[in-house]
Amino acid sequence: AQSVTQPDIHITVSEGASLELRCNYSYGATPYLFWYVQSPGQGLQLLLKYFSGDTLVQGIKGFEAEFKRSQSSFNLRKPSVHWSDAAEYFCAVVPDTGRRALTFGSGTRLQVQP
Amino acid sequence: EAQVTQNPRYLITVTGKKLTVTCSQNMNHEYMSWYRQDPGLGLRQIYYSMNVEVTDKGDVPEGYKVSRKEKRNFPLILESPSPNQTSLYFCASSLLFTLDTGELFFGEGSRLTVL
Numbered sequence: 583a584q585s586v587t588q589p590d591i592h593i594t595v596s597e598g599a600s601l602e603l604r605c606n607y608s609y610g611a612t613p614y615l616f617w618y619v620q621s622p623g624q625g626l627q628l629l630l631k632y633f634s635g636d637t638l639v640q641g642i643k644g645f646e647a648e649f650k651r652s653q654s655s656f657n658l659r660k661p662s663v664h665w666s667d668a669a670e671y672f673c674a675v676v677p678d679t680g681r682r683a684l685t686f687g688s689g690t691r692l693q694v695q696p
Numbered sequence: 697e698a699q700v701t702q703n704p705r706y707l708i709t710v711t712g713k714k715l716t717v718t719c720s721q722n723m724n725h726e727y728m729s730w731y732r733q734d735p736g737l738g739l740r741q742i743y744y745s746m747n748v749e750v751t752d753k754g755d756v757p758e759g760y761k762v763s764r765k766e767k768r769n770f771p772l773i774l775e776s777p778s779p780n781q782t783s784l785y786f787c788a789s790s791l792l793f794t795l796d797t798g799e800l801f802f803g804e805g806s807r808l809t810v811l
Binding site: 618627 | 727731738800
């Protein structure tokens with residue numbers, strides 16, 4: 583079955599450390615790929631997206647993600663984490679199935695230690 | 697201010713008592729959608745609408761109804777709520793029904809508890 587997998591449910595990093603959140607998808611063609619962030623008590627906000635072209639995409643708040651077709655991955659990275667980055671992060675795809683929907687992964691909760 | 701507004705934000709109800717969660721967007725978006733968020737499951741789509749009078753089922757439509765009579769509004773109706781519909785609900789909209797822009801704009805969520 584087609585799916586989006588975020589293997590890490592919960593990650594804790596120290597402030598100032600680097601961050602990588604993993605996302606894998608299982609679709610035949612290259613889907614549209616996204617990362618969203620959900621701060622406590624809030625709706626989701628788009629961090630970045632990949633449709634085609636350069637496989638390294640830049641987003642808001644200093645985040646970037648790299649699409650790797652060979653690994654079916656779209657991992658999110660940030661060189662230096664700030665305490666305000668503590669939130670839940672969702673990878674999402676628009677699959678090539680014809681249905682107009684974003685399919686979300688189960689999310690990764692990021693905790694930042696001082 | 698561009699926004700998606702959901703009401704109510706919090707609701708506790710009892711099994712079988714019909715309720716409606718309203719959603720309104722002020723961005724003239726074609727596409728609107730409802731998701732439910734449950735721990736460990738991420739967001740799952742309930743219904744979506746590509747334009748006025750055009751709606752379709754998502755992944756988990758059972759027990760829900762929607763309507764799209766006006767472009768700005770997309771209410772979610774629970775005709776006979778059950779405890780397994782206790783969840784956090786999000787309404788979202790996007791400029792184009794094709795989702796080519798990629799960005800969904802989300803409301804702040806409605807936390808529903810069914811006793």
